[in-house]
Amino acid sequence: MTIRLADTGDDNVLTPCIHDYQLNCGNCRLNGICLPLALKSDDIEQLDSIIQRSKPLQKNQHLYREDDDFKSVYAVRSGALKAYKTTDDGREQVTGFYFPGEILGMDGISNNLHASSAKALETAAVCEIPFTSLEKLSALMPSLQRHFFQLMSREITEDQQLITLLSKNSADERVASLMLSISTRNSRRKLSATQFRLPMSRVDIGNYLGLTVETVSRVFSRMQKLDILQVDNKEIKILDPPGLQNMANMGG
Amino acid sequence: MTIRLADTGDDNVLTPCIHDYQLNCGNCRLNGICLPLALKSDDIEQLDSIIQRSKPLQKNQHLYREDDDFKSVYAVRSGALKAYKTTDDGREQVTGFYFPGEILGMDGISNNLHASSAKALETAAVCEIPFTSLEKLSALMPSLQRHFFQLMSREITEDQQLITLLSKNSADERVASLMLSISTRNSRRKLSATQFRLPMSRVDIGNYLGLTVETVSRVFSRMQKLDILQVDNKEIKILDPPGLQNMANMGG
DNA sequence: TCTCGTCCTTGATTTACGTCAAGGTAGTAC
DNA sequence: GTACTACCTTGACGTAAATCAAGGACGAGA
Known part of the structure; x- marks a missing residue:
C-alpha cells in the first residue's frame, strides 16, 4: 500500500490513506464525530492549526503512560487503542477501547498527570491536541467549549454504563x-x-x-x-x- | 436549633448554620474545595452572582431525575446525596455519593438530559449553578474554565477507580x-x-x-x-x- | 519446513458471593 | 404501652464464574 501525501497534487487528497498524517480537520472524514463537530469552517481552520499529527503508532506502542505529565488529549484517526490502569498488585484494568473519531486522555486533566496508560492495539494514527491551546481556543469559541464539555460528560456517562454493567x-x-x-x-x-x-x-x-x-x-x-x-x-x-x-x- | 439568617445583623453571620441558604461563596467554609477554588475575590463575587440557593431538600427528596432536562450542576453545601440510575429491569445502580463541597450533575451535559437521578440521603442543601451561565463565565475566566475541566476530569478518574474496584x-x-x-x-x-x-x-x-x-x-x-x-x-x-x-x- | 511463543478453547474442580429464610432492632404512629 | 415498618444481621444452601490444567491453532522467524 502506498501512502498518499496531501502535497503530491494527486487528485486523491480528499480520500487519502487512513494512516496519512498530512490530513487536516477540514477534509478528515471523521470530522462529523470528532472535535470539529458543529464548528464553522473558519473555526475548524483555527482548531486545525493547533493540532499536531505525528507518525502512526505501531502495535503495542504506548501513546502515554500512567503518571506521565499531561500535555495533550488525543483523537484517534485510524486503528484502535486501549486505555488501562495497573492496580497496586500489578494486574491490569482496561478502562476503555478507543476507535477512530474518539478522544482519549481526558482523565489527565484533573491532576496534570495521565491517570491511565494508552497503548495501540494495532497500527494507529492519532491527532495530538495540546490542552493549553485547546483551553485558550475554547474560551474564544463557545461551541468548541461546549463540545469539549460534552465530550467529557459523555466519558462520564459511558463509565457509569460500564459500572452498571460490571456490578449488575x-x-x-x-x-x-x-x-x-x-x-x-x-x-x-x-x-x-x-x-x-x-x-x-x-x-x-x-x-x-x-x-x-x-x-x-x-x-x-x-x-x-x-x-x-x-x-x-x-x-x-x-x-x-x-x-x-x-x-x-x-x-x- | 435556630436558623440564623445573614440579614439579621447578628454577629454570627460568618459562621451560620450549615443549612442557611443566605450564605454566599465568599464566606462559605467549603470554598477551598468547591468551585471557587483558585479564584480571586472579585471573580468569586461574579461566580456568586450566578449561583442560586434554595431551601434544603428533605430526606428522599429528588434534586433531579434521570431524563429531566439538564439546566444546572449542583454543589452540595450540607447533608449528602446519592446519584443513581435505574436499569432496564428496574434495579438501581448507585453511581456516587456526594458530600459537602462536591459537585454533581455533570453527567447531564453530554445530552442535555440528566443521565442519572439524584436524591437526598438526609436533609441537604445545595447551590444550583446554571450551566449556561457557568459556560459564559468560564469563557471569561480562564481559571474557572480550568477548574471546571478539572472537576469533570476528576469525576472520570473516580469512576475509573470504581470500575477497577468492581472488576478486580x-x-x-x-x-x-x-x-x-x-x-x-x-x-x-x-x-x-x-x-x-x-x-x-x-x-x-x-x-x-x-x-x-x-x-x-x-x-x-x-x-x-x-x-x-x-x-x-x-x-x-x-x-x-x-x-x-x-x-x-x-x-x- | 519445523520450532517457538502467543493466544485461544475446553473440561474438571473450587469458591466467593448470591439467594432464600428467619429473626432481631430501632424509629414512628397510635 | 403495642403495632407497624424499614432496616439490619445471621445461617444454610446454591450457583456463576474463577482457578487449575491440558491441549489446539496460528503467526513469526530460522
Missing part, C-alpha cells in the same frame, strides 16, 4: 453489550454493524469486562452455539442482532 | 475502600477521619459496590470481629486505620 450483569450480558457497543460505534463510522474484526485480545476483553479469559472464550462459544454470533478468532459476524440485544438487555 | 476486588476490599474514601473526604472538610455517621443504608452501599445487603452486612461483622472497625448501625469508628488500608489494598 452476567458474563453473557457483559460480552453481548461490548459486541453491541463496537457494532454501534462501527456504524457511526459508516462501517458494517454486523461484521468486524476485534482489534483486542480475549485477555483485554476480560480485563475490560471484569472476567477471565476462559469465561470470555466460553461466552463466545455459547453465542456461537446459539447462532447469535459467528466467531472465527477475531473475526466477528453478528448473525442475530435482536438475539444479541436480548442477551445484552435481559438483566438477571 | 473482593467484597472485603470494596467495603474497606469505601470506608477509606469517606474517611478521606471527611478530613478534607476538617471533620474526623476516624469517626462518622454513614448517611446511606446498607442497601445503597451494596448497590454502589455491586454487592448484596447481606454481603455488606457480613463484611461489617467481619471487620468488627477483626477490630478494624467499630460498627454501631450507621455509626462507624475506624479502630485500625492501617489495618483498613491493608484490607482495601491487598488485591487478591
Whole structure:
C-alpha cells in the first residue's frame, strides 16, 4: 500500500490513506464525530492549526503512560487503542477501547498527570491536541467549549454504563453489550454493524469486562452455539442482532 | 436549633448554620474545595452572582431525575446525596455519593438530559449553578474554565477507580475502600477521619459496590470481629486505620 | 519446513458471593 | 404501652464464574 501525501497534487487528497498524517480537520472524514463537530469552517481552520499529527503508532506502542505529565488529549484517526490502569498488585484494568473519531486522555486533566496508560492495539494514527491551546481556543469559541464539555460528560456517562454493567450483569450480558457497543460505534463510522474484526485480545476483553479469559472464550462459544454470533478468532459476524440485544438487555 | 439568617445583623453571620441558604461563596467554609477554588475575590463575587440557593431538600427528596432536562450542576453545601440510575429491569445502580463541597450533575451535559437521578440521603442543601451561565463565565475566566475541566476530569478518574474496584476486588476490599474514601473526604472538610455517621443504608452501599445487603452486612461483622472497625448501625469508628488500608489494598 | 511463543478453547474442580429464610432492632404512629 | 415498618444481621444452601490444567491453532522467524 502506498501512502498518499496531501502535497503530491494527486487528485486523491480528499480520500487519502487512513494512516496519512498530512490530513487536516477540514477534509478528515471523521470530522462529523470528532472535535470539529458543529464548528464553522473558519473555526475548524483555527482548531486545525493547533493540532499536531505525528507518525502512526505501531502495535503495542504506548501513546502515554500512567503518571506521565499531561500535555495533550488525543483523537484517534485510524486503528484502535486501549486505555488501562495497573492496580497496586500489578494486574491490569482496561478502562476503555478507543476507535477512530474518539478522544482519549481526558482523565489527565484533573491532576496534570495521565491517570491511565494508552497503548495501540494495532497500527494507529492519532491527532495530538495540546490542552493549553485547546483551553485558550475554547474560551474564544463557545461551541468548541461546549463540545469539549460534552465530550467529557459523555466519558462520564459511558463509565457509569460500564459500572452498571460490571456490578449488575452476567458474563453473557457483559460480552453481548461490548459486541453491541463496537457494532454501534462501527456504524457511526459508516462501517458494517454486523461484521468486524476485534482489534483486542480475549485477555483485554476480560480485563475490560471484569472476567477471565476462559469465561470470555466460553461466552463466545455459547453465542456461537446459539447462532447469535459467528466467531472465527477475531473475526466477528453478528448473525442475530435482536438475539444479541436480548442477551445484552435481559438483566438477571 | 435556630436558623440564623445573614440579614439579621447578628454577629454570627460568618459562621451560620450549615443549612442557611443566605450564605454566599465568599464566606462559605467549603470554598477551598468547591468551585471557587483558585479564584480571586472579585471573580468569586461574579461566580456568586450566578449561583442560586434554595431551601434544603428533605430526606428522599429528588434534586433531579434521570431524563429531566439538564439546566444546572449542583454543589452540595450540607447533608449528602446519592446519584443513581435505574436499569432496564428496574434495579438501581448507585453511581456516587456526594458530600459537602462536591459537585454533581455533570453527567447531564453530554445530552442535555440528566443521565442519572439524584436524591437526598438526609436533609441537604445545595447551590444550583446554571450551566449556561457557568459556560459564559468560564469563557471569561480562564481559571474557572480550568477548574471546571478539572472537576469533570476528576469525576472520570473516580469512576475509573470504581470500575477497577468492581472488576478486580473482593467484597472485603470494596467495603474497606469505601470506608477509606469517606474517611478521606471527611478530613478534607476538617471533620474526623476516624469517626462518622454513614448517611446511606446498607442497601445503597451494596448497590454502589455491586454487592448484596447481606454481603455488606457480613463484611461489617467481619471487620468488627477483626477490630478494624467499630460498627454501631450507621455509626462507624475506624479502630485500625492501617489495618483498613491493608484490607482495601491487598488485591487478591 | 519445523520450532517457538502467543493466544485461544475446553473440561474438571473450587469458591466467593448470591439467594432464600428467619429473626432481631430501632424509629414512628397510635 | 403495642403495632407497624424499614432496616439490619445471621445461617444454610446454591450457583456463576474463577482457578487449575491440558491441549489446539496460528503467526513469526530460522
